[in-house]
Amino acid sequence: MLQYVVKRLIGIIPILFLVSIFIFLFVHLIPGDPARLVAGQDATLQDVEVVRQELGLDQPIHIQYFNFISGIFQGDIGSSIKTGRPVFNEIASRFMPTFWLTFWSMIWAVIVGLLIGVISATKRNKWQDYLGMFGAVSGISMPSFWLGLLLIQVFAVQLGWLPVGGLESWKSYVLPSITLGSGVAAVVARFSRSSLMDILKDDYIRTGRAKGLNEHKVVWGHGLKNAMIPVVTMTGLQFGFLLGGSIVIETVFSWPGLGRLLIDSVAFRDYPVIQAEMLLFALEFILINLIVDLIYGFLNPQIRYD
Amino acid sequence: MANPQTAEIATELSKGSENVKKSSPITEFWKKFKKQRLAMVSGIFVLLLVIITIFGPAIAPYSAEEPDYVNVLQGSSWDHLAGTDAFGRDIFSRIIIGTRISLFVGTISVLLGAVVGTILGLVSAFYGKWVDSFIMRICDVLFAFPGILLAIGIIAILGPGLGNVIIAISIFNIPNFARIVRGSALSVKATVYVEATKSIGAKNRRLIWKHIFPGTASSIIVNFTMRIGTAILTAASLSFLGLGAQPPTPEWGAMLSNGRDYLSTSPHVTFYPGLAIFLTVLAFNLLGDGLRDTLDPKIKD
Numbered sequence: 001m002l003q004y005v006v007k008r009l010i011g012i013i014p015i016l017f018l019v020s021i022f023i024f025l026f027v028h029l030i031p032g033d034p035a036r037l038v039a040g041q042d043a044t045l046q047d048v049e050v051v052r053q054e055l056g057l058d059q060p061i062h063i064q065y066f067n068f069i070s071g072i073f074q075g076d077i078g079s080s081i082k083t084g085r086p087v088f089n090e091i092a093s094r095f096m097p098t099f100w101l102t103f104w105s106m107i108w109a110v111i112v113g114l115l116i117g118v119i120s121a122t123k124r125n126k127w128q129d130y131l132g133m134f135g136a137v138s139g140i141s142m143p144s145f146w147l148g149l150l151l152i153q154v155f156a157v158q159l160g161w162l163p164v165g166g167l168e169s170w171k172s173y174v175l176p177s178i179t180l181g182s183g184v185a186a187v188v189a190r191f192s193r194s195s196l197m198d199i200l201k202d203d204y205i206r207t208g209r210a211k212g213l214n215e216h217k218v219v220w221g222h223g224l225k226n227a228m229i230p231v232v233t234m235t236g237l238q239f240g241f242l243l244g245g246s247i248v249i250e251t252v253f254s255w256p257g258l259g260r261l262l263i264d265s266v267a268f269r270d271y272p273v274i275q276a277e278m279l280l281f282a283l284e285f286i287l288i289n290l291i292v293d294l295i296y297g298f299l300n301p302q303i304r305y306d
Numbered sequence: 307m308a309n310p311q312t313a314e315i316a317t318e319l320s321k322g323s324e325n326v327k328k329s330s331p332i333t334e335f336w337k338k339f340k341k342q343r344l345a346m347v348s349g350i351f352v353l354l355l356v357i358i359t360i361f362g363p364a365i366a367p368y369s370a371e372e373p374d375y376v377n378v379l380q381g382s383s384w385d386h387l388a389g390t391d392a393f394g395r396d397i398f399s400r401i402i403i404g405t406r407i408s409l410f411v412g413t414i415s416v417l418l419g420a421v422v423g424t425i426l427g428l429v430s431a432f433y434g435k436w437v438d439s440f441i442m443r444i445c446d447v448l449f450a451f452p453g454i455l456l457a458i459g460i461i462a463i464l465g466p467g468l469g470n471v472i473i474a475i476s477i478f479n480i481p482n483f484a485r486i487v488r489g490s491a492l493s494v495k496a497t498v499y500v501e502a503t504k505s506i507g508a509k510n511r512r513l514i515w516k517h518i519f520p521g522t523a524s525s526i527i528v529n530f531t532m533r534i535g536t537a538i539l540t541a542a543s544l545s546f547l548g549l550g551a552q553p554p555t556p557e558w559g560a561m562l563s564n565g566r567d568y569l570s571t572s573p574h575v576t577f578y579p580g581l582a583i584f585l586t587v588l589a590f591n592l593l594g595d596g597l598r599d600t601l602d603p604k605i606k607d
Binding site for chain 1: 443444446447450451452453454455458459461462463465535539542543546547548549559562566569570573576577580581583584587588591592595
């Protein structure tokens, strides 16, 4: 097991390296002069030069990359063009709202998705299956911002049960979490259904049934345990979907999180913030994938001997 | 033959052996695909969308961009089936004319991503070694940016606009196709007929395009259909965020975004464009599911 963990840890180093280069080059790919952007349109040539030196943009590119990386480790990732505050502070205050939003979305989505998947797999080709799978494909096809606006229209505007947007109490989490999680619930439902259906064809399931175990025990005890292994991987990958989805949902619900900050920054061309956010999202995603891989290795002993 | 099902299979089989020489892969495909009713209905709906795309402006009862300040924010009526927006423009007409944009952006961006991704996937599988690891590492990097984030990053560089949305979504699709084509090409490469062609001295280019590529075609077609739905959804999301189509373009996501200010008084302004996106993406996804079950039963969701 330890060998597997070490192998996986070493495996992400080249990806981290390439991602960091990609994000570093990001600012250099923008058309125009980044120093002029930071200094502002009315700045004199001299001012622009001062800014260039401050940002270290006058140095050779490999030194710039080195400074960029050492800055990340020191928590210094530049200052926002818009507010002038350090990017680190801008992001830190926005992190938790996005974290909790994705967390609660994931929790309900996995529970509901699994339930629908198991019911559909055990009631194969019955109305429960058709209903569940039609609901799932609808969930995948539904534009999240539309679903969000429909929920606001019904539960916030007409019924007045829940807030329209912002983050004030636990009530604020309900509608955004439902909206954000619906796509994931749909994917989990589809995936766990097909995974469980595969397993239910296996010999040991037939043995279980032949032994006279009741169907309930066969499905939940024997089948689901093994069907869960691929579902865990799939669910982990959906975290990326959630992180991406949060960008749209936060705009719909005026959520004070990372996603809305990103969209505001793109509109304002606030490149240091965009750069930092891309880095954070990518790191988070790589980290989650690593954890998922480790859980997968833990659940499935076969994988460790590869 | 006590079991009626067995009897049915037996007659099917005997029928099959009779026409074995006549049936081409296309008729074979059609026979299987016809049984997927939901996918058939979706296919017809997609066909309808294509017709609307071609004749859109001719069918639409009103202009998409001309304001009519007498009829601002009206609900559904016989004159305006889906009501009017804040500029008095007929929402139904705007949706019809906007079909062209969504379908075009969705198809072109997936097509571009598919072409580049397929070439990369084939090259990766065929040459292996460092070429393979190099291409796959680049895919890993692109995959490291979750969901829509990569597209937003690209638009942050290129600037907002529909053209840049197409570029962003194309790039977003490349690694997906590269991986799927690589996987499928690897299994084709291992087959005996490729081995045989190689041993009679066929050139690499001929091997890749005449022998390996056709073997990957079904997985490319299935993935293509499935990705169009996602591409339309992503493009609409980007326009909703203000990064794609700009007003007064009748793009569905942008229309929804414009309607947000009138949510409490005129919910129909956001409802109908969203419904259009939903039904279109649903049709492509169901069609993709049906194609997958027909062409490539091995792939699961």
